Amino acid sequence: MLLFLLLMGIVGPHCTSARTHSMKDFYTASSGVTNFPEFVIVGLVDEVEITHYDSNTKRVEPKQDWMSNITDEDPQLWERETQIALNNQQFFKVGIETLKQRFNQTGG
């Protein structure tokens, strides 16, 4: 019973700071898919999209209003993130070509 009460205390309303949050980046590389960019990165916090990059825009962009002031503190942030994304795009493009060769895939 004591253990149960302790557990109730841990997960109770006074301990909201113990809540788990998540941050995920999804990378999608493809070839020959119509109307879909060859490379896309979607950044999520708690399953809400916060950043987006794709090989058409070639820019990492914020997807939430509350992120727009972040450049007040870090003016180079989006430039830096964009460079990283461009490098990843190149890396994945080489990977797709390697896979196509290994699997004798001539189309997309």
Ligand SMILES: *[C@@H]1O[C@H](CO)[C@@H](O)[C@H](O)[C@H]1NC(C)=O
């Ligand atoms: C963002 O910056 C603008 C202009 O400096 C300011 O009015 C606004 O309150 C800021 N928003 C946040 C969420 O800090």
Ligand SMILES: *[C@@H]1O[C@H](CO)[C@@H](O)[C@H](O)[C@H]1NC(C)=O
């Ligand atoms: C790809 O083609 C080569 C040459 O025809 C063959 O030896 C190999 O097994 C093929 N690979 C696959 C994954 O089908």
